């Protein structure tokens with residue numbers, strides 16, 4: 001059975017992706033800070049599940065989590081680096097604390113997660129799914145701090161790919177999704193431009209079913225209610 005690691009699996013997109021991966025017969029290692037939510041999710045999933053505390057803004061936490069995962073399963077085939085946070089405001093208004101938090105989670109957290117599992121991914125010719133955003137290659141007023149962490153994440157993913165051709169790196173770039181992101185709550189009307197997290201997870205399912213010698217390097221998807229912007 002193949003093993004998939006999902007970070008930020010306690011809610012939102014990570015949770016939806018975990019459900020799809022369980023249906024696709026992966027064993028799962030789920031990480032987030034809300035361990036109680038991971039426990040509830042694990043009970044719902046019909047596959048072997050390990051879950052544990054993970055704070056991707058701390059190298060110690062990422063290392064501890066990855067050791068536990070590798071000790072239990074021996075190796076990893078798929079890493080979904082999904083954990084992310086969003087704070088918005090004009091660049092002269094965004095606080096130092098909020099900006100630093102996004103750098104720690106969205107940029108350095110993604111780097112730490114991939115780095116921790118890279119030797120095993122190379123051994124198994126595995127796959128990394130790095131969740132960035134449709135804004136990883138555009139900008140908008142009020143989003144400069146968040147967007148810059150996603151542009152940075154895109155640069156990391158591409159550099160990891162060049163340095164590790166034996167691993168497949170997929171940059172998953174969804175538009176707005178109806179989750180808890182940026183302090184919101186699920187249940188927002190589709191007409192307001194939001195994808196459902198399950199829809200993004202379905203798109204990922206299709207890509208993961210492709211033959212292992214097909215490398216999809218990025219996927220951008222948005223609701224048809226979201227205005228096209230590039």
Ligand SMILES: NC(=O)c1ccc[n+]([C@@H]2O[C@H](COP(=O)([O-])OP(=O)(O)OC[C@H]3O[C@@H](n4cnc5c(N)ncnc54)[C@H](OP(=O)(O)O)[C@@H]3O)[C@@H](O)[C@H]2O)c1
Nearest residue numbers: 008010011012013033034055056083084176177179180181
């Ligand atoms: N929603 C959108 O409109 C949208 C659009 C494009 C891309 N994205 C990206 O999609 C990804 C998932 O976001 P979402 O929409 O599902 O938001 P969400 O519902 O707020 O979920 C975010 C997840 O990230 C985890 N997380 C946050 N900080 C963490 C940390 N320090 N260490 C480990 N896990 C952490 C949270 O778990 P804990 O709090 O339990 O740690 C949670 O499971 C993010 O990378 C986000 O940037 C979102």
